[in-house]
Amino acid sequence: SAEFSYSESYYDTRTLATAKKSTLFSSLADLSGKTVGMMSYETEAFAQLCRKMEGLGLAAPVPFAAGELSELSEAVESGEVSALCASDTVVYSVITGDTAIIDWEVGTQPVAVAVKKGDPKGEGIVDTANRMIADGSVHTLISNMEWRK
Numbered sequence: 117s118a119e120f121s122y123s124e125s126y127y128d129t130r131t132l133a134t135a136k137k138s139t140l141f142s143s144l145a146d147l148s149g150k151t152v153g154m155m156s157y158e159t160e161a162f163a164q165l166c167r168k169m170e171g172l173g174l175a176a177p178v179p180f181a182a183g184e185l186s187e188l189s190e191a192v193e194s195g196e197v198s199a200l201c202a203s204d205t206v207v208y209s210v211i212t213g214d215t216a217i218i219d220w221e222v223g224t225q226p227v228a229v230a231v232k233k234g235d236p237k238g239e240g241i242v243d244t245a246n247r248m249i250a251d252g253s254v255h256t257l258i259s260n261m262e263w264r265k
Contacts, residue, residue: 132200135215148176153192162179
């Protein structure tokens with residue numbers, strides 16, 4: 117977006133569709149026309165879900181855009197949303213033991229470091245990230261933090 121500066125991307129995150137086990141949802145067909153939660157900044161993840169469902173001849177879900185992870189988590193717990201569509205990093209921040217993955221392959225999105233334009237340290241952060249991406253050290257960091265096996 118115009119508000120941010122970005123590094124090169126350093127890995128792809130998966131877009132997942134999940135639901136509480138109590139819904140008994142087991143396929144994307146179950147999400148047709150249902151309210152599906154997403155983070156407000158993850159519009160591409162929701163668009164991927166809609167495209168995949170359209171390709172299957174299914175009606176699109178209705179988006180519930182949350183501004184905060186806690187809001188999304190509460191909407192899932194209360195049943196205000198039937199399911200969740202988000203990047204794996206968001207899903208694993210919200211998911212509980214009574215939640216099941218419906219679809220592991222909704223899509224992927226590149227991940228990059230983002231800083232607000234005008235941040236006095238922003239250019240240095242993006243430059244450092246790009247150097248770590250170029251020399252491969254970012255992958256060592258990710259591996260050591262067990263983000264990716």
